[in-house]
Amino acid sequence: MAVKLDRTAPPPAGELRPFRFPAFVKRPIPGGPTVYASRVAGIPLVSLELSSRAGAHHDPVERPGLATFTASLIDEGTRHRGSLEIAAWMERLGGYLVSAADWDTGYVAAAMLTQNVDSGLELLAEIALTPTFPEKEIERIRRQRLAELMRRGYDPGAQADDRLSEVIYGGTPYASPLLGRVESLSVVDRDALVAFYERHYSLAGSTVIAVGDLDPDDIVHRIEEALVARPGQEPAPAASPIHPVPLDGVSIHIVDRPGAAQTELRLGHAGVPRTHPEWVPLNVLNMVLGGKFTSRINLNLRERHSYTYGANSRFSGRLGPGPFVVDTAVATESAGAATREVLGELQRIREEPVEPYELEETLSYMIGVYPYTLQTMGDVAKRLEILSVYGLPDDHYDTYLDRLAAVTREDLLKGARGHLHPDRIAIVAVGPADVLVPQLEGIGEVTVRRREPELAAV
């Protein structure tokens, strides 16, 4: 029997149910890794990850891609097992194994059924501690990566990202894609890979993250037995600072794609490191500006002007000052107008405090959505990795919601004035230059480039 309801306004909420970040143990092993372990029940799977200070941050400027190249070789052969044997063993059990690097870390990660965790850990240790870097696999992966770069040069979204990084971060490791560049991938040899591994994959100073259907104390004990550091191994060096040269005005960088159906558009400049004291308020600021569907930039570009299917912005958390980027793809004839609207939004949020309702709605979104972002083993593991990589305190997540709730409109205004720079920004447009130049030349100095020139060399 249906009861008559008031449909004219949102119904009242029920009673709030509490949520806490999952409990975890943190155990530093002397001379070895620090272990973070957390039990996430429900599904009989375990994920294990060994993470080292071996990200692309550590690439020598003249050797972009060295870190990710090294990482991709770690699961390609050990003293006891060849590349296919390693893969077949893990895959046969329905598990997966990956060895890769991002900006901050190099990692070997595996997920497996709980019943196979002992042998999974043993394999992980063998791979991480005794990789042999076979010449045959190095050459295969080199060809694979060069072809990937070639393909990337034809992907308009990737072209836009890469051009922006190049403009913002010239002369630093952040200027190149994680994958590297043709000239460096072509010359890196086995010695360089082994040297990078030896220097950056020390167990001392590394981190192991174990999450899933496990007993935290028990897994710490097993990890301690499986991952034994070589005596006297030095910890990997900490990341040296990255200082991009600040931009000195508004510059437009067009990558010409004659006849393209749409234009990929990016606006950006260097942001702040993940450890910056204003990280939380800056993320709230970004959420008002471009971090969710109802943010200013998306409502403006999509719902008000229908220039695009979607537009968003973000600060990227890294050890160094990762980029602040506004990202969208627009109908080419709207590229100039869309650019002006974005610059206008960046200016407006620097001039006046956000409306009280905007802050209130944004904070209640970020607080309310928190449990949603912690549903899977991977979600929890990612958060533990953040604690370790950025050296955040153990109670970081317990205090997070309170720190969020304390953010004020004044904090956002200060953050916008200090860290958004619509007058010192790079604008990248990948699309037909003949249609784009007339629209954009009034906004800043325009340079036009054809496809990445280095790709012709592949």
Next chain:
Amino acid sequence: MTLTTSEPISHLGLQLPFERATLSNGLRVVLHPDRSLPLVTVNLWYHVGSKNERPGRTGFAHLFEHMLFQGSEHVPANEHFRYLQQVGGVANGSTWYDRTNYYETLPAHHLDLGLWLESDRMGFFLPALTQESLDTQRNVVMNERRQRVDNQPYGRANERMHELLYPGDHPYHWPVIGYMDDIAAATLEEVRQFFQTYYAPNNAVLTLAGDLDPDAAFKRVEAWFGDIPAGPPVPPVSAPLSPLGGERREVLEDDVSLPRIYLGFRGPAYGQRGWYAADLLSGVFSGGKSSVLYRDLVYERQIAQDVSAWMSPYEAVATFMIVATAKPGIAIETLEQAILDHVERAASAPPAAADFERSRNRMLTELYSGLQKLDNRADLFSQFTTYFDDPAGVAAEADRYLEIAPRELSDYASRWMTEAERVVVTVVPRKAS
């Protein structure tokens, strides 16, 4: 090292309790309690997709999905997302050949908000409909098409594959997002008719999952949805299909650097035994370095940059696809022949025990991994109820894979993956002008 013997992964003790009921207006309701996090998902499937469109009017179901976020009688335009986001909700919708879904995951104490929003657009959508919002969303969707299809490397290949695989009047012939001219031509009157034909409670399934008490939650559903009138019976879709009776091929030029090949075959509908055999075969072919096609084409011979195979879960007839990108300097014909050799081998003998086992275990771990997220789980309950009227199918899905014997994979390949029934689309770099 002691290698663990690989018992088939089965019956891992997963609990997927549910209750179901049907309202007097025909709305089918599934309730899945799981109190591990203070979240609740509201997941609503309408049994309408691009399959229900007709030639010349394609893309309509998807455009309509956008319109359903433009407000209803009691929810002003653009406020749907705002109401949800301001309490920490995450929401979206999607359109597919066979269905359209709408979903939001909320802090559990806001369950009523989700029910209010979904029931308002099911029962009170038309009063809010305006020409202005249709104009805006038409442009947004045209930009979506440019972003996902026209401006994507290889973006047209999938569309072309379906056009060749299914005849012009078959409902899987045209793309879900539709053709540009058709999107531009959509009218307000069509939006109205589409709503009245398909968006009624008797053509929908509602799943609530998460931190809820099934009895109390069902009472809330009755309160919000119980007085929405049933609609007329939904017109059936007919999808007769005669065999292709001869290979079809096409070469597309695109702004790409590496050629790519797409091989497509029709197969039995999702839910049939043969579908699971095909899915297992796709896992024998690709997915992981030790899979048959990856191992041979990418790792050993290095003639492919990548390769993947999959079986699509369509309701009327499924599509088995194999896609591979050539390495620089490798002729696409060489790659095609290598793949066809594997297809022939798959038809002539069952897969090796290790390959079969790897595929099966991967399917199962993926299934279990996917169940970690509440919104995925709710979506599966809606899916099994919409297609098969069987929410228990979610928990039984693992058994469907475990029932298949290796021999069924070769039987499948020899029956369905023949030369006369295949479509080959290759994408090659556009010649410099």
